[in-house]
Amino acid sequence: MKKTVIIKKNYEFRNILKKGICYRGILFDIFIKKNGKNINKLGVAISKKAGNSVKRNKIKRLIRENYRLLEENLKMGNSIVILWKKNAEFKNFDFYKIKKELEEYFKKSKIM
Secondary structure, three states, X not given: OOOEEEOOOHHHHHHHHHXXXXXXXXXXXXXXXXXOOOOEEEEEEOOHHHOOHHHXXXXXXXXXXXXXXXXXXXXXXXXEEEEEOOOOOHHHOOHHHHHHHHHHHHHHOOOO
């Protein structure tokens, strides 16, 4: 994630969630908003209801790794927040399902 900054502040998350465009998927929802800078910003949020800390951290690692692999193909100047759906089954996803869904919604949003 050379050209990407991680979003950590609560007000940044809220701003993107309110003003960004939402793309709803099976595993997660993606909110994308233009930031007017030459970098992308990425935030990943997972509810505690999705599972214990081990499961939540595994989900975050898989999402960040898939994003890292797709990062070279993305247009710069976007803020992206990925919200994991708490009702998504932990058993029903893997690395490739996450990658497929990320690619699909990045193409749909025309940032890829």
